[in-house]
Amino acid sequence: MNSYIDFVPANLINEAFGNLMPYGMIAERYNINKGTLIGIFHRTAELVEPVFQAIRESIKNNPVVHGDETPWSVDGKRAYTWLFAAEKVRLYLFRNTRAASVPKEVFPDSDLLDLVLVTDRYGGYNSLPVQHQYCFVHLLWDLVNLEVDFPDDPLSKSPVDDRRLLRRK
Incomplete structure (x- = not known):
């Protein structure tokens, strides 16, 4: 039993x-x-x-960490699931806020300049003392937007031929 x-x-x-x-x-x-x-x-x-x-x-202690947050509802109130993912480990946090205090909770140290944090450019990560890298797919979306905003400019053409890679879900 x-x-x-x-x-x-x-x-x-x-x-x-x-x-x-x-x-x-x-x-x-x-x-x-x-x-x-x-x-x-x-x-x-x-x-x-x-x-x-x-x-x-x-x-x-990982050289590269991906950070992301997504909203969800808890008892009808907005909350957030935060993910910090490295090669072999994932940290999930469930918080009532999307504020910069959450990434600071994970990375409170004043000197993490050896760490690369990959994000979608949400400003809540910007104050962290880490190296920042933007998510490749978000950068690709920016290229597509350039092509939409400047259709006659040959420099705005996306280098990605396969549009399926650029689809947002």
């Missing part, structure tokens, strides 16, 4: 954060008190905190 019970917190966490199921619905489905559910989430967070900190340190 214990082996089954060990999986219950993982299932509850998956329901809440993987399937975005409301806490009340999870509590009802698993026949547990909503306060107990939140207690399980908090206890699990305490247990995995060292792993989270190790991932955060690993991100900072």
Whole structure:
């Protein structure tokens, strides 16, 4: 029976954060008190905190990190999922803000000039003491926009022949 019970917190966490199921619905489905559910989430967070900190340190120690953020809704309110991705590690943060405070939370050190941060040019990353690289696809989109804005200028023609590479999803 214990082996089954060990999986219950993982299932509850998956329901809440993987399937975005409301806490009340999870509590009802698993026949547990909503306060107990939140207690399980908090206890699990305490247990995995060292792993989270190790991932955060690993991100900072990579030569190239990609950063991106995307909005989503939590209880009808706008929130953001932030991703910081390196070759072998990913750090996801869920915050109520798109402010520069989030990337500063990940990269608080004053000297990270050896790190290259690849982003879509969102200004929230600009104050970080890192080398900045813009996402290649965003730069390609800029080339297409030049061609649209200056159709008669031969210098504005995109060097990319395959327009499927430039499609926004």
